[in-house]
Amino acid sequence: MASWINRNRVRVGLAVVAPFAVAATLAPVRARIEIVDVALLLVVVVVAVAALGSRLAGYLAALSAGAWFNYFFIAPYEQFLIADRSGAQGFVLLMIVGAAVTELAVWGRRQQDVASREAGYLAGIHAAAASGATGGGSRQELIRQVASDLVEALHLQTARYQSGVAGLGDPARLQRDGQIMWKDVRWDVDHDGLPTDTDIELLVEHGGRLHGRYLLRAAPHTAVSLSERRVALTLADQVGAALG
Template sequence: MSAARVNLTLVAALVVPAAASAALVPARGHLDNTDIALVMVVVIVAVATAGRRAAGYLAAVSAGVWFEFFFTRPYHRFSIDESADVVTFVLLVLVGAAVTEIAVWGRRRHTAALRQEGYLHDIALAASVGATGGSSVELIKDVAAQLIQTLGLTGCRFQYGVAGVGNPPRLCRDGRLLVDRKPSNAPTLPAGVEIELLVESGGRLHGRYLLSAPAGTVATPEQRRVAVTLAAQVGAALG
């Protein structure tokens, strides 16, 4: 999310609950404060769906403050005289925080599902090209582009019939990363060197992809498995 969008979300977290509270003032006396609080929870949810935890918490606090200002006695003062309103105020903030966590979790799950769908699409596309006898040259180029997108690389190139030259880090078929021929538990990909991803089929080496990753690039186990699967599709086509 860009800095401008983050700032806009945080501003909305402050302003939207205030505007909603002011709009509900005519209903004061006609609705119970608990009903007003429920409406404010809906406002918090609307802000929290942006996926920013900070914005959701800020909206919860803002909603609580403006609820207290407009709907608890004495009105238009930042003080509360009735214990029931104190409880409502505290619950409003706590519920707002809870729904923020739920909204953030839901958004992340949705993003993960979309990412998974994209991975499956890339694998299916590579498999279909190999199965239908499409151009292996085009398949190699397409998979290189997919590897760049999947792993967040800055570059990816293919070499025919080569493996291990220069002892580069290697992304293995099981998703493990070998550095100096030893397993690496680091979640990030090595930077400043090319990472070798072999293209094989039936025990026969066809070549390798050389992957260039910027510093700090995290490759999840799922992303690594997708990369290996894509390389296997090229191996199957070349075989």
């Protein structure tokens, strides 16, 4: 937590300081540089800050870039005052472009994070499949490894395996289609996140035979996508195949 707070402070600091540093450096030569080139350089700074993955930092960088662009490059110089329409248009356009590139950078970072997580999930699935196919490692090692993979894939508090039982304790159940049923009612995962008032049962089966179940305990306000739930089902299937 402390590490995250420190990183966020660095991002916010860069968002405020970096546009000022670039604008102040270029100000002495503003008579010899095109104002459009200055605006583009400031947009590059906003993109660089936003690429760190923080929407707040990106918007602060856009605001800082617009303010210092106005201060150093729009007459009257070195005042936070816009005297004509063209100056106002330049300031507004810089803000709009800065906000737009921030959203694109944040979206790109999220897509990169999703791709990285999915690659990790696939690696876990392949490892489980290889263990089941080759007999490498013990079954207990595989069960423990998949429990760890389930915690990561579904952002859980815990995942524990129980052999040879199903339905005991009336838990919610993760169905084969990726939906969650609890007390004969489909749980709205997209709206409510994973249920936290009960364990979630994930059956481990193979060839129509029940081997056991994973009991999953979700953290509060945990949202998981359908694809992540299907990854969990695939992991359980690999354990079922190994046990079968």
